[in-house]
Amino acid sequence: MSNAKGALVLFSGGQDSTTCAAWALEHYDRVETIGFDYGQRHAIELTVRPAVLQSLRRISPEWDARLGEDHMVDLGLLGKISDTSLTRDVEITMQANGLPNSFVPGRNLLFMMVAATLAYRRGLDVLVGGMCETDYSGYPDCRNDTMVSLEQTLRLGMATALSIQTPLMWLDKAATWDLAQQLGGDALVECVRTETHTCYLGERGALHDWGYGCGHCPACELRARGYQAFRKSA
Ligand code: ZN
Numbered sequence: 001m002s003n004a005k006g007a008l009v010l011f012s013g014g015q016d017s018t019t020c021a022a023w024a025l026e027h028y029d030r031v032e033t034i035g036f037d038y039g040q041r042h043a044i045e046l047t048v049r050p051a052v053l054q055s056l057r058r059i060s061p062e063w064d065a066r067l068g069e070d071h072m073v074d075l076g077l078l079g080k081i082s083d084t085s086l087t088r089d090v091e092i093t094m095q096a097n098g099l100p101n102s103f104v105p106g107r108n109l110l111f112m113m114v115a116a117t118l119a120y121r122r123g124l125d126v127l128v129g130g131m132c133e134t135d136y137s138g139y140p141d142c143r144n145d146t147m148v149s150l151e152q153t154l155r156l157g158m159a160t161a162l163s164i165q166t167p168l169m170w171l172d173k174a175a176t177w178d179l180a181q182q183l184g185g186d187a188l189v190e191c192v193r194t195e196t197h198t199c200y201l202g203e204r205g206a207l208h209d210w211g212y213g214c215g216h217c218p219a220c221e222l223r224a225r226g227y228q229a230f231r232k233s234a
């Protein structure tokens with residue numbers, strides 16, 4: 001168990017942030033969660049959050065005791081000032097700069113900064129995020145260099161010993177499923193599979209072996225491919 005005062009997990013209700021929440025619950029005595037409403041096209045991610053948190057409580061009495069408040073923050077500003085397929089009803093396509101138009105410039109920077117402000121007030125000194133540059137869409141604000149630099153900036157700008165932890169940074173999607181298995185066994189894998197939401201299109205009709213989703217958007221493809229690789233290696 002870490003000596004930190006406590007952790008604030010950036011928690012969207014998706015596979016990655018749910019695995020990060022479980023990771024934090026294994027490592028810190030006190031864990032709180034923060035979610036952001038920024039005018040996402042599909043609010044499903046936000047509506048699955050409370051159910052996922054309840055499931056985490058049921059998986060382990062220790063986790064239940066450590067898990068504290070969940071905070072929802074309205075960042076509608078982000079939807080107003082950016083033009084992306086996550087906030088507008090347009091098809092997901094690749095842009096000339098090699099990034100899909102689901103990229104919301106600066107999103108993770110803003111999320112981390114707002115989380116740092118809340119953590120300061122709540123007396124928490126670790127921010128946990130599911131950023132990953134192994135199996136990802138190339139978003140520059142998911143890169144390790146960005147997070148290391150941002151941690152420095154937040155420490156300087158807030159005069160705190162805040163740290164940013166990104167337990168998924170060097171894992172591919174199969175390894176992320178495997179981490180869930182190690183942290184919370186079959187119960188956590190089942191929670192991630194059936195309760196979390198990753199699909200960019202907000203599709204939640206049919207339950208596939210890897211979970212709910214349209215099956216063909218970049219987020220579904222990554223999740224499905226990772227699940228199959230995880231099952232093969234299990
Ligand atoms: Zn999808």
